[in-house]
Amino acid sequence: MKVEKISELTTNRLSVYLRCLNELLVEGSRTVSSDKLAKRFHLNSAQIRKDLACFGEFGVRGVGYYVEELRDHLQKILGLNKKHQVAIIGAGRLGTALADYYGFTQTNFDVVALFDNNESRIGKKVGDVEIFDIKNFAKLVKRDKIDVAVIAVPAAIAQSVLERITKAGIKAVMNFAPTPLQVEGDVKLKTVDLTISLESLSYFLSQTNNSNENN
């Protein structure tokens, strides 16, 4: 078992493995080898073994891994055995869409509050979740033990929102504003930038078109 720093690429894959194992569990598999797992879900068996090896020796040589046991280990490793309280800042279309995104609702991530600075939105509800005035952010973070924040505001104000989040003591932030943000301290920020994804997609599109022209 390695004790090195775990890369984000690894933790991302752990999440994938977890999903695969859940699928296998539903199908009733008791054990699975890294090779079967890899073939079934188009992964690399050596990488699976190496990723898992970062956290312990979960497998049995000649047998493989016990599906349920490994699933439980991964859940624990990823911190999915504890509930997380999520706040979404920005109650526009994206923010409200995220508020009942199944990834948030179906798991141990609970969206407990939406925040906005727009008077006309404050006080309304999206499903069970109330939209609060951003001014009360710090207070509600404390009250509801919010530990994850999602930024779903326009790019122009995203940095100031992040600072508010950081000041409130939140350590995990997901950013949907199409702009890179500067982080203070040991806060973990993940940016999902749709503009970058789209424009990058556009590049590959133009490549295909050009090569077709040359045929």
Next chain:
Amino acid sequence: MKVEKISELTTNRLSVYLRCLNELLVEGSRTVSSDKLAKRFHLNSAQIRKDLACFGEFGVRGVGYYVEELRDHLQKILGLNKKHQVAIIGAGRLGTALADYYGFTQTNFDVVALFDNNESRIGKKVGDVEIFDIKNFAKLVKRDKIDVAVIAVPAAIAQSVLERITKAGIKAVMNFAPTPLQVEGDVKLKTVDLTISLESLSYFLSQTNNSNENN
């Protein structure tokens, strides 16, 4: 100038550079050096130069890059000089949120149609965009020259939706369903998997908490 295959990491950065240049243009800068660009936007100057070098020699030694000229080059490289017609499949909250996401509306990506299989949604409009029956997908792709598809349906049916998209001849697909999809042929698929991002975030959160306990 290199002629190697361009990595996705590079095209992602090109999109970032483009954004930076647009910002500089608004501020009225005529030229910029890779060093100034890097310092201003927290990038690496050598990497900027290397990324650009994949596509030509755009700079002038001793001067830097002409902002507007480089901007135009990047737009061309990324295929952003042509309009793209986007279809969103799945007219739930996420699909409709994406339909008027500014990244789609504000640029040369035009959302021209939403698709769903739910009778109650078909025929309605989200902003200017009509929700069509998924059965008419291929027909409308042809009529409206749709070249980008966005999957915003539940994971369980995402693969079958992708196959429909592929059959209709679309080469660029963005997937928001939290599941990896198998691509046929030369279709470019980008998956934005919020579950993976969230669970990965959860890992780092549990790390922070554990190390605090040990203090």
Next chain:
DNA sequence: TTTTGTTTGTAACCTTTTTCACAAATACAC
């Protein structure tokens, strides 16, 4: 014209990530 200062483009180097390959461990058949 020459010198000085700036900045690109890139070769060489370093780091990270992925893949390969195999000894060690286990199960199971005989």
Next chain:
DNA sequence: GTGTATTTGTGAAAAAGGTTACAAACAAAA
């Protein structure tokens, strides 16, 4: 038991990605 078939865990190799460092190119001042 012994032998055969699996499969893990992990070094070592390969590939991919990022950084450093500097010659070559150019601008501007002297």
